[in-house]
Amino acid sequence: MPIRASEERGGSSAIVDIMKGVFITGTDTSVGKTVVSAAVFHRYRSTRPLCYWKPIQTGIESDDDTATVRALGQCCDSEIFDRGVRLRMPVSPHLAARLAGTTIRLDDVAGLISAGSAKANWIVEGAGGVLAPINDSQLMIDLIEALRLPALLVARSSLGTINHTLLSLEALRRRSLPVAGVVMVGEPNSENRDAIEHYGEIRVIAEAPMLGNLTASSLAFWGRDQFDKNGLLMEHLGG
Numbered sequence: 518m519p520i521r522a523s524e525e526r527g528g529s530s531a532i533v534d535i536m537k538g539v540f541i542t543g544t545d546t547s548v549g550k551t552v553v554s555a556a557v558f559h560r561y562r563s564t565r566p567l568c569y570w571k572p573i574q575t576g577i578e579s580d581d582d583t584a585t586v587r588a589l590g591q592c593c594d595s596e597i598f599d600r601g602v603r604l605r606m607p608v609s610p611h612l613a614a615r616l617a618g619t620t621i622r623l624d625d626v627a628g629l630i631s632a633g634s635a636k637a638n639w640i641v642e643g644a645g646g647v648l649a650p651i652n653d654s655q656l657m658i659d660l661i662e663a664l665r666l667p668a669l670l671v672a673r674s675s676l677g678t679i680n681h682t683l684l685s686l687e688a689l690r691r692r693s694l695p696v697a698g699v700v701m702v703g704e705p706n707s708e709n710r711d712a713i714e715h716y717g718e719i720r721v722i723a724e725a726p727m728l729g730n731l732t733a734s735s736l737a738f739w740g741r742d743q744f745d746k747n748g749l750l751m752e753h754l755g756g
């Protein structure tokens with residue numbers, strides 16, 4: 518799949534109208550977004566083309582989600598779009614950019630999407646949660662909105678998750694942004710799952726246990742069998 522940076526905003530905005538895929542966001546940082554991104558590949562790559570994209574990465578020296586997804590998802594080159602903002606400091610994007618003497622421009626980030634993008638199903642991973650700032654006036658949720666992809670919200674399964682998940686859903690819905698579902702990570706907790714589905718009026722599409730030995734094989738084994746068993750993400754993915 519040929520991918521090049523779009524030269525003009527007009528071109529990219531036409532593309533986002535027809536982009537398929539999901540924007541993987543979370544209730545927090547380190548909640549499991551990257552592992553879930555890799556699991557999507559094991560579950561769906563046999564039936565449709567997928568492409569992972571991390572538009573904004575902070576702490577790049579110790580934390581390279583693109584490399585992690587490449588390894589855990591056993592991705593080939595055409596399944597990875599390795600462009601975007603890459604910042605050294607492991608802090609919020611707005612601060613990491615400021616410390617690097619730069620500013621993240623949402624139009625520039627969204628503009629990386631090219632004409633080739635319409636062919637793949639984009640698995641876009643955010644940084645932090647939906648209200649993580651990316652500059653003085655914009656938040657991660659503005660990027661979700663600009664890309665017009667439904668959000669897949671990754672949440673912990675443990676105590677506190679109901680509040681965090683409902684707050685994140687409320688923020689997304691306040692802007693009328695579609696939500697494809699919730700993935701819960703950690704020891705399965707049926708009470709928390711039921712509460713999120715009930716109060717959040719949302720489906721929990723998977724409960725990911727903490728794999729004792731997280732490898733591409735163990736994730737593939739779980740992902741192929743247990744991730745989105747009911748195929749609810751299919752409505753957001755093209756063939």
Ligand SMILES: Nc1ncnc2c1ncn2[C@@H]1O[C@H](COP(=O)(O)OP(=O)(O)O)[C@@H](O)[C@H]1O
Pocket residue numbers: 543545546547548549550551552553702703725726727728729731
């Ligand atoms: N299902 C899982 N099994 C085992 N380890 C996991 C699982 N999900 C996440 N982790 C671990 O938890 C940490 C945070 O996960 P990660 O996916 O990087 O979170 P995020 O992308 O939200 O920052 C990583 O060390 C990752 O390997």
Ligand SMILES: [Mg+2]
Pocket residue numbers: 550551582642
């Ligand atoms: Mg991540």
